[in-house]
Structure formats: C-alpha cells, structure tokens
Amino acid sequence: MDLVAVLALEMLNGIASLVLISVGLAIIFGMMRVINLAHGEFLMLGGYAAIVATNRGVNIWIAMLVVAPVVVGIIGVIAERLIIRVLYGRMIDTLLATWGLSLFFVGLVTTVFGNTVAGIGAPLGSVAVGRYNISLYRLMLVGVAAAILAAIYVVLRTTRLGLLARGTMENANMAAALGVSPPRVYAVTFGVGAALTGLAGGLLAPISGVLPTVGAAYVAKAFITVISGGTAIIAGTATAAALFGSVNQLLTYLTTPVIGEAGLLAAAILLLRVLPHGITGKLFRGSL
Amino acid sequence: MVVVGVGGPLVVDQFGLLQLTVFASMCILALSLGVVWGYGGILCFGQSAFFGLGAYTYAVTAINLGESTLAIVLSVVLPGVFAALLGYFMFYGRLSDVYLGVITLSVTLIFFNLMNSTAGDAYRIGSARLNGFNGMPSLPTFNVPGNPGRLLDPTETFYLVMALLLIVYVGLHALLASHFGRVVVAVRENETRCELLGYDVRLHKLLIFTLGGAIAGLAGSLFANWGAFVSPNVFSLGMTSQVIIWVIVGGLGTLGGPIIGCLIMQYLATELGTQQLANTSLIFGIIFLAFVLLVPRGVVPALIAVRARLSGAVRARVSGAPRTRPIA
Numbered sequence: 001m002d003l004v005a006v007l008a009l010e011m012l013n014g015i016a017s018l019v020l021i022s023v024g025l026a027i028i029f030g031m032m033r034v035i036n037l038a039h040g041e042f043l044m045l046g047g048y049a050a051i052v053a054t055n056r057g058v059n060i061w062i063a064m065l066v067v068a069p070v071v072v073g074i075i076g077v078i079a080e081r082l083i084i085r086v087l088y089g090r091m092i093d094t095l096l097a098t099w100g101l102s103l104f105f106v107g108l109v110t111t112v113f114g115n116t117v118a119g120i121g122a123p124l125g126s127v128a129v130g131r132y133n134i135s136l137y138r139l140m141l142v143g144v145a146a147a148i149l150a151a152i153y154v155v156l157r158t159t160r161l162g163l164l165a166r167g168t169m170e171n172a173n174m175a176a177a178l179g180v181s182p183p184r185v186y187a188v189t190f191g192v193g194a195a196l197t198g199l200a201g202g203l204l205a206p207i208s209g210v211l212p213t214v215g216a217a218y219v220a221k222a223f224i225t226v227i228s229g230g231t232a233i234i235a236g237t238a239t240a241a242a243l244f245g246s247v248n249q250l251l252t253y254l255t256t257p258v259i260g261e262a263g264l265l266a267a268a269i270l271l272l273r274v275l276p277h278g279i280t281g282k283l284f285r286g287s288l
Numbered sequence: 289m290v291v292v293g294v295g296g297p298l299v300v301d302q303f304g305l306l307q308l309t310v311f312a313s314m315c316i317l318a319l320s321l322g323v324v325w326g327y328g329g330i331l332c333f334g335q336s337a338f339f340g341l342g343a344y345t346y347a348v349t350a351i352n353l354g355e356s357t358l359a360i361v362l363s364v365v366l367p368g369v370f371a372a373l374l375g376y377f378m379f380y381g382r383l384s385d386v387y388l389g390v391i392t393l394s395v396t397l398i399f400f401n402l403m404n405s406t407a408g409d410a411y412r413i414g415s416a417r418l419n420g421f422n423g424m425p426s427l428p429t430f431n432v433p434g435n436p437g438r439l440l441d442p443t444e445t446f447y448l449v450m451a452l453l454l455i456v457y458v459g460l461h462a463l464l465a466s467h468f469g470r471v472v473v474a475v476r477e478n479e480t481r482c483e484l485l486g487y488d489v490r491l492h493k494l495l496i497f498t499l500g501g502a503i504a505g506l507a508g509s510l511f512a513n514w515g516a517f518v519s520p521n522v523f524s525l526g527m528t529s530q531v532i533i534w535v536i537v538g539g540l541g542t543l544g545g546p547i548i549g550c551l552i553m554q555y556l557a558t559e560l561g562t563q564q565l566a567n568t569s570l571i572f573g574i575i576f577l578a579f580v581l582l583v584p585r586g587v588v589p590a591l592i593a594v595r596a597r598l599s600g601a602v603r604a605r606v607s608g609a610p611r612t613r614p615i616a
Contacts, residue, residue, distance in 0.1 A: 035386055037393075086581060091333060091386050093580055096536065100576030103529055107570025216525045220394035227387055258405040265398050269374075269391065273381040 004134045007253060014252075015245030016145035020204065022229075022237055023148055024197030024223040029226050031169045032234040035095040039222055040215025042194055046072045046201020047118075047210035048109060051105050054120050060206075061123070068202025069195040072271040076194020080187050085235035088186070091252055102215060119209035141203060148196065153234050165189055170178060185266040221261075230278025239279045244268065302445040305446050311554050312449045315547045316456050316509035319533040322546030323460050324500035325535060327469070329476030330493060331385055334374075334392030335531045337399050338367040338501040340522035342508025344403070344418075347518045350428045351422050356513070357433040363509035364502045371501025375494045382490070396528055423519025430513050449510055456503055460543055464501075472496050520554035526569070530557075533572060536579050539586030548588060 024041045036042075051073040053063035079101060087094045124136040156162035168175040168185040176182050201210075208214070225244060229236025247267045252260030271279070321335045342363040374395060378388055407420025418424065429447060433437045440448065463469045475482045475489050483489050512518040521527065530553065538549025553572075560568045576584035583590055 035389070083577065083581070092389075094586065095331075095386060095389060096532070097577055097580045099529065099532070100573050100580060102570050102573070103576060104573030107568070107573055111570060116429055213525070216397060220390075220397045223390040224394055227390060256405065258401050262398050265394050268394075269377050272383060272387070272391070273377050276381050276383060 002132055006134065007249075009134060009139070010253070011246050011249045012142050014249040015241050016246045017207075018225050018241035019145040019149065019219045019237060020141065020200040020223065021099065021197075022225040022241065023152070024193045024195075024200060025222045026226045026229065026233045026237045027152070027196065028190055028193035029223075030194075030231065030236070031165065032186060033091065034088075034190070035091060035096055035098065036084075037099040037219065038079070038102040038105060038215075039098075039197060040217070040219030041102045042072050042076065042197040042215075043201035043218050044109065044210055044212065044215045045075060045105065045202070046198030047205035048113065049198065049215070050202035050205045051120050051210065053056040053116050060120065062144075064205070065199065066120075066203040068205075069199040071192045072198025073195030076197075077191040079189055084190065085183065085186070085191065085282075105211050106215070115212060117209045117211045120206050121277075122206035137206065141207075142201075144203060148199075149238060155201075156233075161188075176274065211220040221264065224265065228268050228271050228278050230275075230280035232280035236278060236280040241284050243279075290336075302442060305442055306514070309442070309446045309449050310359050310511065311551060312446075312453045313510035313514060314534075314554055315550045316453050316510065317504055317531055318538070318546035318550035319453075319456055319460060319543060320500045320503035320507065320541060321531050321535050322538075322540075323464075323503075324497055326539075326541040326543075326546070327464060327473055327476065328493060328496040328500070329385070330497055330500075331389045332392045332497070332500065333389050333528055333532070334396045335500070335504050336523055336527040337392070338371055338504035339397040339508040339527065340396075340399060340403075340518075340520075341370060342505030343420075343512040343518045344424075344508075345505070346509035346512045347424045347427050348413045348416045348418075351424075352413070354428060356428060356430045356518050359461070360430075360506075361498050363512075364506045367505030367508070368498050368502030372494065372498040375497040375501075379490045379493045379497070393528070396523055397525070400520055400523035400525075403523060421520055423517055423521075425455065425517050427512055427516045427518065429516055440467070445513070452510070457543060457547070468492070468495075468601040529572065529576070533576055533579075535586075536576065537586055539588035539590070542586075542588050545586050545588035549586065552584075552587075 022041060024042065025036065028034050028036050028039075046068040050063045050068040053067040054060050058067060067149075079098075083097050083101065084094060085284075087097055094159070122135060122137040124140065126133045126135045127139075156166060164175070164180055165185055165188075167178075168180060168182050169189075172182040175185070219243075225237060225240045229238075229240035244264045244267060248260045248264045250260075251263040296498075317335065317339055320338070321332065323333050324330050324335070345366045346359045346363040349362050350356050353359065374392075378391060382390065403418070404421045406418040407422065411418045411420070416424065430440045430448065432440070464473070471482065471487050472492050472495075475487070475492050479489050482492075508522065512524070534549040535546045536549070536554050537553055538547065539545030553575075557568060557572075558572055579586065586591075
C-alpha cells in the first residue's frame with residue numbers, strides 16, 4: 001500500500017517536472033511558432049541565477065521564485081530583440097539561430113563558472129509515508145506546476161494582456177489595424193515564456209543541480225512534450241506531460257532511468273505516427 | 289581533392305597525414321548531411337546518431353571478429369537500416385520539417401544517454417565490452433580484406449579514406465544528376481507539386497535519408513579506426529552541432545560547400561583547442577549566429593554569387609536551396 005502511494009507520488013512528480021520544463025516552451029512555440037532550441041540553456045541559466053543568488057545570501061525562495069525568472073526573462077527579451085525578431089516567419093532559420101545561441105550560452109557559462117556541477121540543498125525536509133520518506137519539496141513542485149498552468153489559463157482567458165496576445169497570434173495584421181503593436185506583444189510573450197522557463201530552472205536546481213551542459217538533458221524532453229501536446233498550450237502540455245511522465249516513471253521503476261527516457265521517446269514517436277498534430281489536434285479541440 | 293589524395297603523403301609528415309585522414313573522414317560525414325539537408329531539404333539534427341552508430345558497430349564487430357572488412361560493411365548497413373526505420377515513422381507520419389529536427393535531436397540525445405549508461409561488465413556484445421562513458425579503447429584497425437594479420441599502415445589508411453571520400457563525392461554527384469536525384473531536389477522545392485505529378489514524396493525522402501544515414505555510418509567507422517577508440521561523445525550535442533555548422537558555413541545545396549566548411553571549421557577547432565583564452569563552444573556559437581544572420585547561404589554559394597556579379601553575368605543563378613518554406 002505504501003509502495004503504491006509512493007509510486008503514485010513519483011508519477012505525479014515526473015508529470016510535474018515535465019510540465020515545469022516545457023511550459024515556457026509551450027508558450028513560445030505554441031503561441032509564436034518560434035522553435036527555441038536555447039530552451040534548455042534558459043533552464044540552465046535560471047538554475048545558475050538561483051544558485052548564485054542563494055550563495056550571495058539571498059533567501060532561497062526569493063532566489064528561486066523571483067531572481068531566476070526575472071534574470072532569464074530579461075535575457076529572453078534581449079535575445080528576442082537582437083536575434084529572433086529578425087527571423088520571424090523563417091522557422092528553420094530561427095531554429096538554427098537559437099541553436100547557435102544555445103552553444104554561445106554553454107560556452108559563456110563554462111567560461112564563467114567552469115565545467116562543474118553547482119547545487120543548493122532542497123528546502124522543506126521530508127515527510128514519512130508508511131515505511132518511506134517523501135521530500136516535501138518535490139510534493140510542493142506538483143502544486144507549483146498546477147498553479148502555473150492555472151495562472152496561464154487565467155491570464156489568457158480573463159486579462160486584457162491575454163486577449164491581446166491571443167488576438168495577435170490569431171491574426172497579427174488585424175491586431176495591428178486595431179492599434180496593437182505586434183512586435184511589442186511578441187517581445188512580451190517571449191519574455192514571459194523565458195521567465196517561466198527561468199522559474200522552472202530555479203525550482204529544479206535544488207533537485208538536479210546544474211552544470212553548463214545540463215540544458216541538453218531538458219531540451220529534448222521539453223520539445224517532445226510540447227509537440228506531442230499539439231496546438232492547445234495548457235491542455236496539450238498537461239495531457240502530454242501526464243502521458244509521458246507516467247511512462248517515464250513506470251519504466252524507470254521497472255528498469256533503469258535511461259530505459260525510462262528511451263521509453264518516453266519511443267512513446268512520443270509512436271504517438272506522432274498516429275496523431276501527427278499532437279494530442280490536442282484530435283482531442284480537446286478548441287481548448288486553450 | 290585528387291591532388292591532395294596523391295600528393296598528401298609526399299609533402300606532410302606522419303602527424304599531418306593523420307590529421308588529413310581524420311579531416312577526410314569528417315568530410316564524408318559533412319557530405320552525408322550536405323546531401324540530406326542541402327538536396328533533400330530534411331534538416332537532420334541526428335547525423336551524429338548515425339555516425340556514432342557506425343563507429344560503435346565497427347568497434348563491436350571488429351573486436352568480435354578480429355577482422356575489419358565485415359565490420360566496415362556492417363557499419364554502413366546498420367545505420368542505414370536504423371535511418372530507414374526512423375525515417376519511416378517520420379516521413380510516413382508526414383511530420384513537418386521542424387518536427388523532424390526535434391525528433392532527430394532527441395534520438396541523438398537518447399543514444400548519448402544510453403551509451404553513457406553501459407558501464408560495467410553486464411553490458412557486452414559478444415566479447416566486446418561497451419564500457420559506458422569510458423569508451424572502447426584499442427580497437428583493431430583496418431586490415432587487408434581476408435588477411436587479419438596484415439594491418440594497413442597510416443599512409444595506406446590515408447589512401448583508403450581519400451579514395452572513399454572521392455567515391456562518395458563522385459557517387460553523390462552522379463546520383464543527384466540522375467532521375468532519382470532530380471526528383472529528390474524537386475521534392476525539396478515543392479512537395480505538393482511533386483505529389484500531384486505522381487511521385488511518391490515519402491519514399492524519395494525516406495531513400496535519401498537512409499542513404500545519408502549509411503554514409504554517416506561509413507564516416508563513423510573511419511573515425512573509430514582512426515583513433516582506434518570510440519566513446520559516447522560521438523553522439524554528443526557538440527558533434528551534432530559541428531556537422532550542422534560545417535554545412536551552414538560551407539553552403540547549403542552544394543557538395544563542395546560541406547567539404548570546405550568542414551575543413552575550415554576543423555582547422556579552426558584544432559587551433560582553438562590549443563589556446564585557453566576563449567571556450568570553443570562560445571566561439572562556435574558566435575560563428576553559427578553570424579552565419580545564420582549574415583551569410584545564410586554559406587561561403588561557397590556566396591563566393592559563386594560574388595564571382596558571377598564580378599564577371600558581369602546578369603542571370604547569376606546559384607544552386608543554393610531556399611532556406612525558408614511557408615509554414616504548413
């Protein structure tokens with residue numbers, strides 16, 4: 001019984017971390033159709049921002065929840081202004097340019113921090129479930145992932161900003177004719193996506209630690225989740241993360257973590273063979 | 289290329305010869321992506337997956353048999369088969385360009401993780417231990433077919449690699465000039481029109497992708513033989529990005545471009561490796577960004593265009609592929 005409860009929590013955890021690492025990408029890719037291959041490096045930078053701030057004496061919660069998203073959000077806006085803005089509509093070129101950006105960040109961070117693992121201890125301690133101990137921090141991440149999805153839904157559905165963003169993505173020319181400046185909406189959307197990515201990077205830093213090349217471990221999973229999710233940002237990310245998170249954790253429990261990851265990829269390729277437009281291309285159509 | 293192939297051993301010393309050998313193997317890898325991406329229009333981030341698969345296939349087979357001929361053949365066949373399998377899922381699933389990039393990238397990363405986790409005695413194929421992140425050292429090098437005791441010396445290996453590079457280069461030229469090659473280029477230009485004209489778009493993409501995978505596998509076996517060593521780094525992101533940078537820098541939609549790009553960047557990487565001032569990845573990132581933003585067609589097509597303009601040819605036609613497509 002205890003084992004079942006722990007396994008269920010592990011699965012929830014796997015799902016939550018998939019949601020965290022892919023939600024920023026879902027916004028950037030889902031709304032703007034920009035393939036950001038530097039996504040993993042944004043997570044890495046968020047992790048470093050949180051760790052450096054904590055080591056400088058900033059409260060760990062402020063470091064993770066405020067410093068990380070703000071730093072990465074600013075980096076995101078700068079990258080958008082300097083590079084991505086020039087390449088809108090040229091999907092392959094954007095993909096290549098952000099790939100170059102990712103190499104650049106890896107090189108830069110290696111030069112500054114060295115090629116070693118940096119980390120901070122996870123706060124909160126643990127709680128006992130029967131014979132097992134569960135980290136409260138991991139439990140909290142599940143709540144945070146759910147809260148982020150809910151917040152995105154509320155912002156997109158009910159605020160003026162969300163309305164402008166959705167309108168611009170639907171038809172940029174019409175939005176411009178109605179007095180909205182699409183370049184500004186793009187910059188803000190990209191910045192928000194980057195900030196959410198930084199937040200995720202900061203939150204995951206105590207669990208996995210960071211090193212300059214850690215982005216590679218995230219970027220593939222994030223893209224698989226977003227692409228398999230399909231066009232709907234929230235419903236797509238949530239369903240794809242639920243599916244792949246469960247597959248990953250189950251296989252990890254039964255075999256090894258590496259087989260778990262390979263299983264995740266195999267599941268995604270099979271899924272895309274059956275549903276080329278992702279889960280929300282077929283189910284939950286028209287949802288956000 | 290022929291001049292270098294014949295004259296190379298006469299003018300450079302042993303070290304230079306080994307350098308030239310590995311450059312030539314990498315040129316074969318560059319050609320494999322050059323044809324898949326530049327002519328097939330398939331942006332593959334997984335060329336290093338086939339390259340690495342070829343290298344490991346060579347290593348495992350050569351250790352088990354103690355003879356290299358079959359190992360080389362298998363290191364071409366197995367990556368080709370794997371490329372065909374992967375291509376079937378991607379092209380027959382009609383995934384768009386961008387998704388292809390992401391899927392091939394993830395496949396490469398998974399290989400990297402899988403191979404890194406094969407440390408320990410439990411992971412062996414026949415008598416070959418995979419050794420995880422430590423890699424497989426002291427592989428048997430090439431021998432004369434049928435005579436395992438007679439190994440090729442560095443000069444002979446160099447001739448072999450140059451000959452293979454030449455065969456691949458000339459072979460690809462011939463293929464692209466054939467009916468099949470023309471259809472492949474037509475598919476790159478306009479998929480829908482090709483389909484309406486009755487060509488099987490998916491099959492043509494699958495075939496060119498498989499060919500690219502097989503050629504990359506060949507390059508992998510040459511690379512494994514060169515250092516008598518193979519480690520999971522052949523699957524790493526650094527490897528993948530190198531290949532893409534070679535093609536971008538050299539020029540998309542040419543066969544000479546990837547070779548020249550490969551030589552320039554390999555030389556640069558060697559030079560950068562000898563200094564401590566700046567990280568290689570940092571410099572490569574900047575070069576990559578600069579080329580995508582400023583010289584998107586690459587060196588060779590840009591030079592052809594400049595020469596055409598200088599010689600006053602008004603209808604300067606460059607065989608560069610259009611790099612953008614409407615979003616489907």
